[in-house]
Amino acid sequence: MNSDYAADAARACDHFDEWQDAHGVRMHWRRFFELESAVELAGKQGDADRQIRDNGITYNVYADTRLGPARPWSLDILPFILDDADWRHIASGVSQRARLLNQMLADLYGEQTLLQQGVLPTALVLGHPGYVRALKGHRPAGGVFLHIVAFDLARHPNGRWCVVSQRTQAPSGLGYALENRLIVSRLFPEAFRQLRVQHLASSYRQLLATLSQLSPPTPRQSAPRMVLLTPGPYNETYFEHAYLARYLGIPLVEGSDLTVRGDELFLKTLTGLTPVQVVLRRLDDNYCDPLELRSDSTLGVPGLLQAVRAGKVLVANALGSSFLESPGLHAFLPGVSQALLGEPLQLPSLLSWWCGEDAALVEALECLPQRVIKPTYPAASPREHMEPVLASQLDAASLHAWRERILRQPGDFTLQENVPLSQAPIWRHGHIAAHPAMLRVFAIADGQGGWQVMPGGLTRVADEPDQPVVSMQRGGSSLDTWVLTQGEVDTFSLLPGQLRPTDLAHKRRLVTSRAAENLFWMGRYAERAEQRVRLVYWALEWLAVRQTDSAGNDACLPLLENLCRYMGLLPVGTPAGIGPEALARALRIGLVDGQAAWSVAHTLSALAGAAAPVRDRLSSTYSRLVLATSRRFSGQQAQRAHQGDYSNAEALADLEQLAVELVAIAGEQADHMTRDDGWRFLAIGRHLERLNLLAAQLGLGIAGCTPPQGPAFELLLALFDSTLTYRSYYQCRQELPALLDLLVCDANNPRAIRSVQAALRNELEALPKLPGAPALAEWLPSSAPGLDALCQRAPNQQLETLRCFLQHLDNASARLSDEIGLHYFNHNPSWHPDNPPARSSPC
Template identity: 35%
Template structure:
């Protein structure tokens, strides 16, 4: 009996019931869990949580966060250099399907209304002429782009993808807090939240029949393709770059949708068509899903100061040759001031009220509304009308009128009198709450919901079932206090009917087979090439430092090296810019030299090299595995003595090399990564030979050379009589079977270059191919007995020239001529 009682006490159903009862005993009114009476869906959710975590909510929180981190979800705060992990709550927001269908219908209605208004604003402007919209509301908005007037977007649609932030009031009604039309962010986070939750609670999908995300993204991709002129269009996601707040999300979306992830420098317009610069020349781009500020898209048509846009892009759009989602200028309707007019526009244009109403908004550009806001300042939220900070709100953020002191209040009212059109007043919204895990217990926190809609292939709107919830840090349920929140949560739409498994990928039987991995932009090839070089460069420097520290396979080297050999090692470190010249070569001085070259933040140290590799990894998320990104992002070792740190770094380099060798598909992307590694390894090998393979080399020099070339074991297996200069040089320099030899690297480089695309079909070798073949011929015909410093110096120069030729041929070279000889256009 005692055993059964104990089992019942700790079974998932009992634990879930206790959690819910404890939570609802102190949750405020309007909580989504408690107001519904903790129905079967919420009970099933907490039973799943208990079955995974037992009685520890903190355990399930850590598990969910770990899954989110493993996926690589991150975001960046403006002004910060490092990404932060995406904060995920293990408790999703549950919405019943019937309730969600009403939300989805309201979002679709709203999106179509905005499409109608945009078509008029950038076309005949009847809404302004007929007095439905004040002219100053349009012409005074920085989001209204006058150069785009009377331009009909390809496919006829201004909007392809929209987002809206919703709030649920304490009585259960849903309303719209804000619309996002310029460059809606967050769909990737919704996707990643769902993936992390599925890994955390893998049984929840089956128990609750949760609607899936894949059909929404498939519809968006089909809708974008339907507006393109070509039957099989090439589509890309245009990102501002790695410093953008949601770059990690953009990379995830591009990979999931099969879009190219491009920056402005990757693109060029030629004859009113948009192209991406690739290793095989220019390739047509038919659609851009942009996450770039529309004013920065084209310096010729919009902001002439933009350095990240694409000159001529608006002309290509006007010619109907590229679809831009959303069309530039769509953001005019997301200004808070416009929300004051949407209810009347809905009635005028559709004869129906908005299913999802706005929060009440008063634009101060109208005299009566301004007077209302001024008279009711203490009970309203005051916000910039167009997102641009006015003088009365210097921080550019909405403020609660009641929180202003006398001086701030006077300044606000004075500027509102002077420029009333810059302000809106909005009602102070109170939010529903939902459960989160805090201090190993459930706590109630306010939340908002971001919802996404996309235009499908049939031109109709599809709404993502769920989106993601933002959750506030404090119990204060006012939306203005909550801000953007500190946690996110998955949003699960559940129903009684089973949901068929759906993937974004079509079935294998209906998919045309292909072994071509697709287009490789020049910038991506450049990044992967230099990622390989930096990793190999760091490993080579680490090898020198490990020998200096006494870590060698030979008991006669390391700490017992001769003074001349140690001096040569120290000179290599100094000449490489990794550390200043030491005062002497005593043990303390060498320790300082090694520590500086290993850990210093400013020199060309191992730490600095790793930082460069990590930065490249950040912009290559769509091309590298999660394991590789995780290793690149790993913090620099802090524990142990220098030799321990060096060993930890060596294992990390080996793991990265193993992932590249065994897990990267043998595509052109991998070839550039491997070419970078091998050029750097060959160059380091030549430098080692010049330093330690000279005619007067001692046994310490030769053993050090074998250590640095990672060839000690190979030499000892082959030569049992001890160290000799010529055999060592042959093994390190010329042996085609030694994977660390210079000859092996050059042969591999030549093989890669022979398999990369060429720009002509005459069968003749390109410059970089000729250089690699000539270098390989020198090494194949060389004799170890005749290798001297002059030959080694010449090979080092040829390697540098080969690297430059590869860059000139395949990578972006600034203002390169678009009509270069043999340029491929496809």
């Protein structure tokens, strides 16, 4: 190996050194660097960072992507290497631990002998909010409560591995570990082969096999439908959820995608309700069912616990397993292992003291400065939440305050020994540095009482050499974990092979009801924003130059005010009949107030909110454009509000820029989206909103006995974005038949009501047909009345046929929106033979 590497790594005396021992660099590292050179390493970190950016691998540190792009995942190019002997010891101890935890759940939700015999304190178990009493007596299929368990391991300075924590409800890291492996193994293909590194894919195959084996029976012995349940795109590890679901070949769903009907779980899709037998969850226990667990949760599925109790769905891991993550349990696990397994623990826990026991409290407080103070119960519990505290970093006053706090509520705290983490080699700034490391390993149940430990894991390293805590949220990085073997290397892979023409035939992408609903509202909000911008721009421009004695101004001002009220552009409480200056001022206030539901900024925010959960269906340009438009306009208006002086000229300039951006958004939809059912719902939303608004606006424009003239005539043309077309046909003549022909009847005008109606019918007719549901296109009139009928006046001088037709469109579009939601989004049809859609003439 190159001697420069050894010279660059400083050996820490009070930590176990993963890089070298008393005899120099460890054998596996010597073998690794015999295959690598400094020149090669210098460029490979950049290659890894580039691949992370290209693959979109992220970790949302603040769990809110609305604030901007998520932080790229951090990966150091050097792997964390474990030799065969080291791994055999870890795998055996982890397998025993997983077996023990599963048997603990079986006992504590069953006969509770551990509590009756005093092996475990009753208060620590039953007092934990993660113990779900509603599942007492429930035994899942095969007696398997835990299907995958993660353990965080630290290496003691004496070289002994110990368990720091265990993750039993929704362990994370499987997706990131896989992505790390794909990147690093491609950076060092020769070292990966020569060192005989064990592959990971068989563990994921085992997970799928276990879930399939334990799933409830399916009709006609078909393969069970599995889904991966995620909290959604604002979760810190959302990328991993999406990546893991894609790798395993199962749909990624949110709680709103699922529904329980008659104790069975269903996935809501555009083709109807699809039964689901297995849920691989990445959602914490208390959020999974708002009916029986946390009532304020909007992330879970109402009725899920009842479906579990009825045996109609398998949830992995079993609900009610989160209390096993309490650090307070570690002190009792040696006794539990003897009671349940009849054997000592092969992998010890960190020395732990649950302060709820008097003896443990006294012993722990004697050496408080050398301990780590941890909460016994999770952040979601009613107790005050706290992050772990290193007592060694506290001054005398803080240490005294903590001692008093622990004495007041001893059961809320667990103390653990502070073990210096081992130092792992990482590549920093062109040389090797030693940083604290912690290893997360995963055990996967085989469904028959055994466990397979994935030969690898997720190793995390601290951001600084002297940082005592390893955390991705505190800027840490990750390493691929290489487990070496002397035996055969399993080369099985779940990555897709080369596609054949037969694989591509009739390929349809699953569209969940939630995705369709978000796309539907994206279309509606985009069209609503365009219409609002068009109206405010025309209003402010006209109000700035109007002449009080011009013909038609007296009629236009009330119409303009009515239109602005209908579009929700005036602040609540704005009096009726306000003058032109007050109207202009009210419209500018509406632009500035980004929190008000009537504002343009609020509509743009709603558009961005609808786009966030379906980013995987939008081009990166489309996603960025929607987010950037909302953020820019909201920020711009906030700045205007702070200045306090917002002129008409500034408002018009802002609206003009926004109009261009909205046209770009419409163009992205039209030219850069695949024409699948998801796109169809986006188009339906846009056309439905357009039809509703245009019909209502025209209805207000022709409401009087006198045909619209002058500015009112120009206003209607502007709202239909048809001013240039009308002038090219009729120059400056203002004739009612010409106006109605262009705005209602002209099939070549994409803004004409007839064209919008026809486009909407076409998209509705192309939707998947649902059993028992009506043809939704039948809610719309099949055609518009002829021009002669539209222009005919009733005895009261009203355009009665036109008014009736527009009113029917307004009612039909509202009902159609409800029916789309009931049938395709909520799957709760209201239609029955006695309540068919109206197919007759509206008048």
